[in-house]
Amino acid sequence: MTIQQLIEQTGWKPVTKDADVTKEIKGAYCSDLLSWVMGKGQPDQAWITVQSHINVIAVAVLREFSCVILAEGAQFPENVISRAEDEDLVLIESDLPVFETARKLIELGV
Amino acid sequence: MNKILQKEFHVERDDYANAGMASSQIKSTLKQVGVDPKVMRRIAVAAYEAEINMIIHAWGGVVYLDVTEDGMIHLIFQDCGPGIPDLEKAMTPGWSTASKKARELGFGAGMGLPNIKRVSDEFTIESSPAGTSIFLTFRVEE
Numbered sequence: 037m038t039i040q041q042l043i044e045q046t047g048w049k050p051v052t053k054d055a056d057v058t059k060e061i062k063g064a065y066c067s068d069l070l071s072w073v074m075g076k077g078q079p080d081q082a083w084i085t086v087q088s089h090i091n092v093i094a095v096a097v098l099r100e101f102s103c104v105i106l107a108e109g110a111q112f113p114e115n116v117i118s119r120a121e122d123e124d125l126v127l128i129e130s131d132l133p134v135f136e137t138a139r140k141l142i143e144l145g146v
Numbered sequence: 147m148n149k150i151l152q153k154e155f156h157v158e159r160d161d162y163a164n165a166g167m168a169s170s171q172i173k174s175t176l177k178q179v180g181v182d183p184k185v186m187r188r189i190a191v192a193a194y195e196a197e198i199n200m201i202i203h204a205w206g207g208v209v210y211l212d213v214t215e216d217g218m219i220h221l222i223f224q225d226c227g228p229g230i231p232d233l234e235k236a237m238t239p240g241w242s243t244a245s246k247k248a249r250e251l252g253f254g255a256g257m258g259l260p261n262i263k264r265v266s267d268e269f270t271i272e273s274s275p276a277g278t279s280i281f282l283t284f285r286v287e288e
Contacts, residue, residue: 068252069252069255069257070198070251070252070253070255071195071253071255071256071257071258071261072255072257074191074194074195074257074261075191075257075261075264079187085252087251087252089162089251090162090163090165091162091165091166091251091252091253093166094165094166094167094169094170094194095166095194097166097170098166098169098170098173098190098191098193098194099187099190099191100187
């Protein structure tokens, strides 16, 4: 599934403007501890987290995630969105808790 | 051994806003010399963890990157102290001395050094109050 298809089928909000939504999502990883994410995340996954600060971008780019989904209705600050756009990384906001966000991805066959 | 590439990157203490910048530069530098993507990912993990350690635990430092003719990538992370009093504990997964601020940002899981060791082909660490040095080696081809 592509990021675009995920956005269409969930109604979740992509907050980055020009980042590439045609990228494939192959699985997902859920954690808020950056070292766990660095150590265990895999390329092309969607990363589901409640961390919204600037360091999320570096981790997501270095780990080559497809996109970052911020759960629980939290919001990315402007400077984080801007850094993500520079890195061509899609940021998405979900109103659902982490578990429900992950369940939605599973239901959609991610 | 002749060096085909040599660079250094500076990392500042408590500079959370730019955390990961040195690692990103290392990654883009190595992409230019055609490093295997799987090796690249391991290097990215190690570089990021070591860079973060310099920011949250040390008083900043310098990262030295060398690629030698024999297809080896050498990374040295040399910080300005204060050193790690108990290296054995520091290498134990889950053990951390990170500040409250660092933990709130999702750092300080106690997985940094274990992650670095796991993904590196060779790993050496030395520490004294004058500073900690981590020597890492990766083969360009997996």
